[in-house]
Amino acid sequence: MVDRPNKPTALATTPGLPPQPQVNFSPDNARVSASLPTGESVEVLLYGATVISWKDRAGGEKLWLSDAAKLDGSKAVRGGIPLVFPVFGTAPDHAATSKLPQHGFARNSRWEFLGKSTSESSPSAGPSDASVKLDFGLSSATLDPQAKTLWPYGFNLIYSVTLTQEGLGTSIVITNDGTEAFEAQVLLHTYLRIKDITKIEVTGLENSEYLDKVDAAQAKTQSGAVTITGETDRVYTPAAGPSEPVVVRESGGGEEIFSVVRDSLKDVVVWNPWTDKAAGIGDFEPKDGYKNMICIEAGSVRGWQKLEPGEAFEGGQTISY
Numbered sequence: 001m002v003d004r005p006n007k008p009t010a011l012a013t014t015p016g017l018p019p020q021p022q023v024n025f026s027p028d029n030a031r032v033s034a035s036l037p038t039g040e041s042v043e044v045l046l047y048g049a050t051v052i053s054w055k056d057r058a059g060g061e062k063l064w065l066s067d068a069a070k071l072d073g074s075k076a077v078r079g080g081i082p083l084v085f086p087v088f089g090t091a092p093d094h095a096a097t098s099k100l101p102q103h104g105f106a107r108n109s110r111w112e113f114l115g116k117s118t119s120e121s122s123p124s125a126g127p128s129d130a131s132v133k134l135d136f137g138l139s140s141a142t143l144d145p146q147a148k149t150l151w152p153y154g155f156n157l158i159y160s161v162t163l164t165q166e167g168l169g170t171s172i173v174i175t176n177d178g179t180e181a182f183e184a185q186v187l188l189h190t191y192l193r194i195k196d197i198t199k200i201e202v203t204g205l206e207n208s209e210y211l212d213k214v215d216a217a218q219a220k221t222q223s224g225a226v227t228i229t230g231e232t233d234r235v236y237t238p239a240a241g242p243s244e245p246v247v248v249r250e251s252g253g254g255e256e257i258f259s260v261v262r263d264s265l266k267d268v269v270v271w272n273p274w275t276d277k278a279a280g281i282g283d284f285e286p287k288d289g290y291k292n293m294i295c296i297e298a299g300s301v302r303g304w305q306k307l308e309p310g311e312a313f314e315g316g317q318t319i320s321y
């Protein structure tokens with residue numbers, strides 16, 4: 001059953017128990033938000049199941065969202081965490097996805113809210129163990145008919161957004177519930193908010209092979225930490241494997257700002273449009289906003305994930321700070 005609380009969940013005020021996580025719908029039912037008793041919060045737009053805000057307990061925003069991002073369902077959201085499926089970029093040579101728009105249809109589709117689950121605060125532990133998980137669904141049964149004609153496979157997606165005091169988890173289960181095999185790519189296009197792009201570096205990608213999309217998609221090998229000094233668009237397959245964190249930190253091996261641990265997602269895209277590219281993206285505002293963001297995008301985008309009828313693939317990330 002679809003659970004659509006318009007008011008804070010009843011458990012929030014149960015006598016004898018510490019305050020509990022809360023889940024709310026916006027009055028127009030276009031967004032769902034959740035918060036923990038300690039103050040952390042997350043907000044997800046049903047359009048694209050796009051996480052548009054994630055705040056720490058002091059109300060500090062952890063994600064970058066463009067001032068010109070469309071949040072009315074007219075365009076994929078510029079910022080937050082758009083979900084890329086079933087194709088990364090465009091794939092003119094891959095017949096099955098060649099008709100789809102850039103980054104597929106998941107970020108442009110209205111998802112269903114499937115419900116919430118909370119891990120409640122206990123009287124002994126207090127609010128410290130509280131967490132909340134929001135589940136969203138998109139399937140060939142609910143997909144817009146036009147997108148369906150472009151990609152006519154039987155599929156079911158369940159996307160889960162989990163808020164804890166330590167961080168944010170986003171994971172997806174892709175199931176082939178049709179009668180024909182399909183091949184797909186998936187990516188969590190996360191725009192992390194940072195103070196100054198010139199004062200950070202990304203570690204965890206040392207010695208990894210990558211495709212440099214701003215240099216004719218040449219294959220290169222990373223040496224040392226990644227620093228951003230111009231337009232950057234790279235698809236890494238980290239040598240260290242998915243469970244080793246990719247870390248955004250202060251330059252020179254300084255303090256950790258974000259740590260991204262992946263589950264079954266072998267690739268990581270690092271993207272920053274820098275000045276000229278940002279200037280050319282209509283919904284990228286302010287134009288110097290590239291200084292305050294870096295996309296660290298966990299995914300499976302080199303090659304294809306093939307699913308036979310009845311098979312499923314699950315992948316995700318946990319971002320901590």
Ligand SMILES: O=P(O)(O)OC[C@H]1O[C@H](O)[C@H](O)[C@@H](O)[C@@H]1O
Nearest residue numbers: 102103213233234269270271295
């Ligand atoms: O403008 P969008 O379709 O949202 O794509 C934004 C960016 O997404 C990824 O990071 C790709 O690697 C980039 O090549 C692309 O420019």
